Amino acid sequence: MLKTALLATVAVLTISGGAMAQQTIRVGHLADQSGATSDVGVPFGQGVADALAYLNKQGGVNGVQMAVETVDYGYQAPRAISQYKSWSAGAGKVAAIQGWGTADTEALTGFVSKDEIPYYSGSYSGHLTDPAGKGTHGSKPSPYNFFYGPSYSDALRAMLLWAADDWKAKGGSGKPKYVHMGANHPYPNAPKEAGEALAKELGFEVLPAVQFALTPGDYTAQCLTLKQSGANYAYLGNTAGSNISVLKACQTVGASVQFLGNVWGMDENAAKAAGTAANGVVFPVRTASIWGGDTPGMKTVKEISKISDAAGTAYRPVHYVAGICSAFYMKEAMDWAVKNGGVTGPNIRKGMYQKKDWVPAGLDSVCVPSTWTDADHRATTQVNLYRAQVKGDTGASVEELVKSGAIKLEKIATVDVPRKPEWLGW
């Protein structure tokens, strides 16, 4: 009896929920708040959600509010696909989607281009940068996929170029050894081939890749192998959560390797959790400045942060700021679409090609100038490399550690990766 009543109530709520949509722009938002990449998925998703709520408060898209539906899919691709199906047709069709993971984004490229829904992912896989499918490495056409920031492949190329110079500067003799470390999963695998190819070109000796899972665990065995192989430079392809375990294990075992992280692989929280094991890790940062920086764009970011943190005391890691940029680019493309035929998928896509070296309003010197064209979705090929410096005990909170200088993210280089046509989509 009770079950029937409950089921009936659910049915009524669902039907009535569908009926209440007036003039709004529906936006889908997939986030990982509980799965394998939630350590970085939570701040990025928070940034996107806060930014969209802030933009709604400022009047939305030309006076029309965005109706954002945030869904936690736990980093399981089938759940993302299933959620996408409800967003892709009928009354619930969305104008655009803020996505997340590599596995589901790469799986959906065909679907989103068929359904004409622009997809802004948290995945920076190189395979998503080829809108027409003309790349020489067999990349699928992905005209509706966008992401803010350098692709994983370009970021890795930048770090390899830096590493080649670093080796010479350190006075190293012979061929330096490079190894790719990561889980056997689309996200860490995305830049593997591109990285190993460039490493060979630059004169590195490429060692067989080392696997470790996306979850935290005991990676002593992998670190022993790493130490024995004598690698000089190791790329960590996973998110911060499992990278921390590797860094700590390798520190214990005494493996002295220069670690190169990906954009999701190191941040202030990870530096605190890993302690001195994170000292010296080199990683790319997508934004021109980080939280606490004194730039005009940071003021806007602080305003946005108040949406979910009224007291203004939370420390926002680099991923939060990147999420804000991703949301702002989408909204400005929608603004353009309103003036050029209405907010539909194809128009939003054209809106992404409106400007060169584009920085969203209010976010100067936070978001890096980005350019999308309908032949090349590599927004930026200029990569800012930072080095994490951690001293002493990291028991205090992240704010205090950054203030006292125990954790410092120091910029070491800006590398301009050549925008080669054969690297499109790879």
Place this chain on the structure above:
Amino acid sequence: MDTGLLLQLLINGLIVGALYGVVAMSFVLIYKASRIVNFAQGEFLLIGAWTCWWLLTSWQLPFWIGFPITLVFMLIFGIVLQIVVLRPMIGEPIISVIMVTIGLSIVFQALMKWMFGVFAKPFPPIFASPTMNVFGLDVQTVYVVSLVISLLIMAGFGWFFKYSRMGLAMRATAFDQQVAQSLGISVRQMFAMSWAISAMVSAVAGVVVGVVNGVSSALSFFGIKVFPAVILGGLDSIVGAVLGGLIVGLLENVAHYVDSQWLNWGNMYEIAPFYVLIVILMIKPYGLFGTKDIERV
């Protein structure tokens, strides 16, 4: 043949294997005493580790106070769990009992993620120097301490079951419940005690792993690794469980060595114990040291 790396991996395997052995011992203890297969063993480690972490960080207790409090908590937890959830399942078919413990493991995993979040949290530093040098391999101090503790626990178990009244009573209950009851042993108390001891010992293992790698939901996977260990060692032999744990630890690292030198598949570390488990079950359906069930019509 890189013998240096192999030797280091073997030492690593022994140390981790000792932990597997401790967990397997707790599992076999419950099985021997109450014939229940505890699929939630990994979650005992998890709960013990999180409790200790919480006491140390939120309440700022020093380790030598927080750790005994954790043990007391796990003792009570084990007893309560047995009374509330498992007493009603006495006499039910084995599939139901297995499902109840599986259900418990799901509930506890999700509950821990809810209460403490999904990120791995490091323990505050406990030992003055985090690493020690053992035969040329830099090992975490806590691992060496855990090896010592594991040996102490095994010796304690051995003494307990051979010489103490309570231990003898437990063995009697495991052997034949009816006769034990007729001799005045309270079977319910024995069940509760076995769960309590198992929970406490697993908590020790959980705290050790937590100190090394940080506490996270990866600790539950120890509960899955325990199955190859008890299959290798036999379900009703505590000594076998210890041996099984050590073998699994060594096996993992040897498989990783083979993988990294020649195969380059990348994940033999995780999957090799399961292949070996299947092979053992094909050849010896009751495990290496288990007693064969002789069926009488």
Place this chain on the structure above:
Amino acid sequence: MATTTIIPCGDFKTTYAADTTIFPTVTSRNVAIASVLLLLVLPAFLDRFWLNQLIQIGYLGIAALGLNILVGFTGQISIGHAAFFGFGAFASAWLNNRWGIPVWAAIPLAGLMTTAVGMIFGVPAARLKGLYLAIATLAAQYILQDFFARADWFTGGVAGTIAMPLEIFGFAFDTDASYFYVVLFYTVIMYVLATNLMRSRDGRALVAVRDHYLSAEIMGINLTKYRTMAFGISAFYAGIGGALYAHYLQFVSVEGFTILFSIQFLGMIIIGGLGSIMGSLMGTAFMVLLPELMQWITLSLSGTAIDQALNLREAIAFLREMAIGIVIILFLVFEPDGLAHRWKQIKAYWKLYPFSH
């Protein structure tokens, strides 16, 4: 585990054929036919959400029925059912993508391929009993999951593979409403086949193996043959369910076939009732609708004091998992024979009302 039903007054059989019909009475047969007809017209009234739920109940129900044949009727244990489900999904996509076999033929062929794999696991499993069998199937689950992750040629590796929608004479069944009919068709057929199996000689042999295998062996029932056959049949059902899943979602990835999924199947049949065909469907419906119920409870509690205290909104994923575990435990402690038994009790109560016995 089989409970006796109350035979209504005046319902006696005079031939063996009449005694072994699928439906015990004419009324129950008519009710079944009427419900199928009702289901046929439902897509006109229901929206996508409910059609999606019903389709999920359909293909999961087929797989759960297979597991029930193995666990409920033959008394084996299998904690690796999700791996067979996944194998069927991958096989169907592979047959269609690689060999160009049309989807309507790929689905049954995928079922057959999964049967072969199930029998491979069934032959050694016939020697193992009880706990050892459970552990062996647990290991099989992890091994098959690893195989899916690494067999690029078959599964597309960790990136997964796209499956084409079902097409007959150019009409593509790629909307919820049209695919509903495909799933309904398969569900009806598979359930009728299972009921038929259980009333046949082989079905009785399976039940004999479960109830007292020593006596069954003495009577001449070949234990190994029937145990292996049970594994094969349950794998066939899992394969068909998996293939239907693949062509519905149009994407198959190894991440969907985890140990939690296997446990959910076991939960479905335990909640529905071991050894009951109707119970499989009821248990599946319960497990499919449970997460939606949790979502609804969380949404209705959001903003209230309970939500703030427990931080419910962020914890919805954990609440879902916890709900599955708690529900399994509660059913096992309070209703070990499942929903089917409870339903029979309710029917018996109303049959005898106002008398209590």
